Amino acid sequence: MKVELRMGEWMINMGLVGLYRVFEYGQKQGIIHDEYKNSMVIQPWGIELDTNVLPQLPRAYFLYLLDEYSVARRESEKLDTYMEQAKKEEQFKNAVSSIKKTMEIGKKVLKYYPNKELEHILEKMKQIKKYEQFEILTDCVRSFKEVLHEPEVNEKLTFNYFKAAILQAFFGQVSFLNVSKTNLNLEGHIEEFQKSYIAPVVCDLGLERVLNQATSSEEVHTFLDQHKDYTVFKQWKRGWKKKDIAQIREDVKTKLNHCLFFHEHIAFYNFEEMVFSPIGVAKDKAFNFSWHFQDDQPKPLSSLAKMVLxxxxxxxxxxxxxxGVNEQTERRLYAGFVQTDAAFSEILQKNNHFKQLKKQKEPFNKIVSQLIQGIQKESDYVVEHLFFLEFFSEYSSKKTHLHYYHLPMYLAHYFKRYANKLDYIKPYDYREHFVQHVLRGADPIYVIYHYLRDCIKNGKSTIGPYIAVRERNRIMQFKKGVKDMTAADKRVSALFLQGKEIREAMIQSSGSDKKVTSIAYRLLNAAKAGNKKSFMDTLFRVYMSVDRPIAPIFLNALHERDLDFATVANAFISGLLAGQYKEEQEEVQA
Known part of the structure; x- marks a missing residue:
């Protein structure tokens, strides 16, 4: 039987991309038999699925995850990196410390699989402290990696990891994610998948087919009798017992709900946190989501959509x-996706590319730039409807952070032309925050304020803040429809150079940069507060102290005809903080 899985909301599109990735993986690894090679056909609107392949998917699903998130491979790569460091005597002590920390996972292994050799390795590691013991260290690391790569060990550790770190971000305490299923092995997980996801789809699609094709109510009753163990059929089996086929079809039309996502399919389930926890709501608490005032089915969902999710x-x-920034930074595991109104093949290609770039730890500016490369004018509609979304979800605390990053045409043109310039914004986190603010449609000025304060506080001398100020101004110009950046760039660079000159004059006058730091703080506070008077008063005093006439360009700070106040202030402050960099001359004039 063939069914159409049409694209729609982003969570369904995620599921369709994942479904096709598993199918491709299963084919390449020989998990899905050759007779099913045409069971998933990419169409512009989504995937055409032959349901005969469904029983093949659970094994491919879990083997894909075991391969993708292999703990043995991940920890071995860490150990290899630390061993390279340990080869250098001056780094040996720190490297050994990192290796011992990595090997703490061995305690988890011993919890599940008692292993005398592993116990010996961990004891031996406690004695390694000197560079002369490098050969002993090499033997320990090699033996430890061999233990991790034992199939049952890697399987157990990897299952624990992706269930806790990956799947729990998407689903509630459902099926094998329930704590009672902790000890399931690969075959146990596959069996649970078949029972919880595949069997309901087969039953529901079979009922739909019978309801469409039956000539008498007996055919419907016979089908329901054949699937009497399927709980959701029991209510309708009783209700249709004395009805003819016309009455049954009328019930289907008026009493059975249809799926939110795949409208042509009947819905016996709900869109709730159990099936998609980032934005799902507990069924018994979803008072504002009742569907036709039915408290027991607030958001109807088909078994097919449930499986796709x-x-x-x-x-x-x-x-x-x-x-967050600086001391308030928190490291979280995010899931990201590229959504667009393009054909499914393009969504699949863009998300495969996005995933590859993220694995390579490419910064967001490069990712955006590469994903829109080659887009021609006739595809402007596609760009206008392209956006990134990412979320962090924690089921146990019922918390989700969901971010949408839209890419309007002016930003697409900006990234195609200037994305590489953002590379000078270092460290990496400031660049990521800058780009993500821009994609959310927010002004990145507060990122720049934090960046400048960090440079002042920690004595950092870098061209990065100037680049951030200039690129923010370029984005604002693109938004206004300005295509030629020459004049605006010259004004920003002139302000930056004014700051550099004043810095040099102040240091020459006092022999110290402490006064520069004090002035930079005062100017930044005025800029952040939007206090033009305070900023200009401080500026006049600074110029007078070094016996310099104030440059006419600062009139922009008052009337904001050519540049906004924030650009004027921050470009000058960036110059006050900038030291000598070989790339500086080129970038200031770029």
Missing amino acids: FFAPIGVAVYFKNE
């Missing part, structure tokens, strides 16, 4: 991201 964790790119 279960593939969503495989359809996303998973990566760590730092949230």
